Amino acid sequence: MLRRRAGASVRQGMTTIADQGVVSMTNFLTGVIVARSCSRAELGLYSLGFGVVLLLTSAQTYLISVPYNVYCMRVPEGERGAYTGSTLAHQMVVMAASIALLWAGLLLLSPGAGVPGMGPVLSMLALTIAFTLAREYGRQLFFSRLRFASVLLLDVVVAVLQLAALLWLAHVGKLSARVAFAVTGATSAVAVLLWALLARRLFELVPARVLAAFRMNWVIGRWSLAAGIAAVAGTQLYPWFIAASRGTDQAGILAACTGITALTNPLVIGMGNFLAPKITHAFAEGGVEAVQRVTRTALLAFGAIMSFMCPALFLGGGELLKLVYGVRYAGHGLTVGLLSLALVADWLSLPAHYALLLMERADVTFKSNLIEVLVTVTLGFALVTRLGAIGAAIGLLVGYSLATLFKWREYRKGMGSWLTGDVGGASPASGTGS
Numbered sequence: 401m402l403r404r405r406a407g408a409s410v411r412q413g414m415t416t417i418a419d420q421g422v423v424s425m426t427n428f429l430t431g432v433i434v435a436r437s438c439s440r441a442e443l444g445l446y447s448l449g450f451g452v453v454l455l456l457t458s459a460q461t462y463l464i465s466v467p468y469n470v471y472c473m474r475v476p477e478g479e480r481g482a483y484t485g486s487t488l489a490h491q492m493v494v495m496a497a498s499i500a501l502l503w504a505g506l507l508l509l510s511p512g513a514g515v516p517g518m519g520p521v522l523s524m525l526a527l528t529i530a531f532t533l534a535r536e537y538g539r540q541l542f543f544s545r546l547r548f549a550s551v552l553l554l555d556v557v558v559a560v561l562q563l564a565a566l567l568w569l570a571h572v573g574k575l576s577a578r579v580a581f582a583v584t585g586a587t588s589a590v591a592v593l594l595w596a597l598l599a600r601r602l603f604e605l606v607p608a609r610v611l612a613a614f615r616m617n618w619v620i621g622r623w624s625l626a627a628g629i630a631a632v633a634g635t636q637l638y639p640w641f642i643a644a645s646r647g648t649d650q651a652g653i654l655a656a657c658t659g660i661t662a663l664t665n666p667l668v669i670g671m672g673n674f675l676a677p678k679i680t681h682a683f684a685e686g687g688v689e690a691v692q693r694v695t696r697t698a699l700l701a702f703g704a705i706m707s708f709m710c711p712a713l714f715l716g717g718g719e720l721l722k723l724v725y726g727v728r729y730a731g732h733g734l735t736v737g738l739l740s741l742a743l744v745a746d747w748l749s750l751p752a753h754y755a756l757l758l759m760e761r762a763d764v765t766f767k768s769n770l771i772e773v774l775v776t777v778t779l780g781f782a783l784v785t786r787l788g789a790i791g792a793a794i795g796l797l798v799g800y801s802l803a804t805l806f807k808w809r810e811y812r813k814g815m816g817s818w819l820t821g822d823v824g825g826a827s828p829a830s831g832t833g834s
Contacts, residue, residue: 415548416674419555424662426559430566431659434580435652435725437570441517444639444648446577447655449521451636453581455629456498456529457536462628462762464490465540467617469676470757472544473684481604484541486613488603491537495530502526515643520578528585535588538595541602544677550598554591562587623762627769634772634799638792641784654789656725657732660717661739664709664747679754691755692815698751706744713740738793745800752811764810768803775799 435443468487475483503526506519535554542551565583569575643651675698682690713720717740718733749768756764780795787794 419552422555422559428659428662433566433570437575440652441648442577443655444651445517445521447639455632458628458632460494460533462624463621466624467620469544482606482609483613485603485605486610489610495533498529524578524581531585531588535591554595558587558591620760620762623766627766630769630773634776637776641781645785646788650788654792656729657735660721660736661743676754679758695751695755702747710740710744735790735793742796742800745804749804749807752807759814761814768806771803772799
């Protein structure tokens with residue numbers, strides 16, 4: 401029995417890594433295609449727009465998907481369909497609010513104000529963001545239900561369609577940042593239709609349960625939402641600082657350097673997508689001790705991966721940057737190396753992060769992300785205005801390091817309280833879906 405479970409866990413873990421490889425490679429190649437067929441300034445505009453998408457998808461994930469992952473296995477099986485249907489209703493509200501925010505931003509953006517060229521990009525995002533958000537909701541739903549193969553299918557379909565369309569547009573000379581977001585929106589719409597067919601039996605819409613489910617999710621979601629916004633702000637303010645102080649051309653350089661370090665994403669994010677539900681299921685099956693075992697194993701695995709990936713990027717990142725993005729991006733190897741060190745500091749916090757969410761301590765995530773934001777708007781801003789992209793890399797390294805130390809300190813304190821029975825919110829719930 402134990403051998404069978406171990407084999408299933410390995411297969412699930414490999415599937416999530418493969419899936420994240422598809423997603424990360426799709427995002428990476430999208431940036432490369434834009435970089436090679438457009439100017440550095442256009443790549444800078446694409447990176448700024450991608451930051452907006454990341455902000456909205458992160459807010460959705462932390463408000464809806466994170467609480468769902470924590471509670472879905474605690475809700476009695478007979479009520480799980482109604483709970484899932486309630487989160488779908490919440491998702492509709494988030495999509496409507498995101499569209500409204502983007503259009504409001506466009507209306508407030510007076511001609512000639514802000515970053516030149518961002519108006520057309522934001523208008524396209526307003527038209528396509530609903531499909532992007534709906535696709536991510538479906539992905540996270542399947543992750544929470546351990547349907548990893550379904551996620552892989554969705555992402556392979558998107559990868560094939562998106563990259564084929566981008567390559568054709570680049571070939572005919574019609575590609576731009578705005579057009580790239582039109583393509584990603586269209587391919588996301590295809591993915592939404594596919595996951596809707598695959599997941600239709602998971603939903604039972606009971607209007608009377610929608611508000612109750614929101615109140616339950618809000619316990620974690622309010623902190624998770626604040627944490628998600630702070631997390632994105634801590635990283636995505638850097639491109640905006642660079643674009644405002646040094647131009648979108650320099651923002652394009654940072655985007656290219658970040659793209660190289662993102663080559664580590666398939667392994668690390670894939671493990672993270674596997675780790676979040678694994679910790680939840682470990683608690684349901686083996687209690688606190690099982691959570692500790694999973695957390696320790698995950699920390700060792702993350703450390704082993706990054707001990708290999710980081711030196712490779714630090715030593716060869718500059719040549720890889722020039723090879724992938726072209727000679728226009730040569731001479732920034734040190735930036736790539738420092739960004740890889742920053743990633744090490746960030747990824748090592750993930751085991752503690754997911755365990756703290758299980759303890760319903762999303763406030764710790766918010767506080768740690770707030771540390772990153774404070775570093776960004778103080779030290780980071782000063783470094784960016786003086787050093788450009790390399791200043792952003794140093795700022796990220798400092799911010800991630802401080803935040804990771806804080807998370808592990810709180811994990812140790814929370815685990816001590818858990819073992820003594822002082823944590824009541826993390827016990828399995830019954831009837832929470834009612």
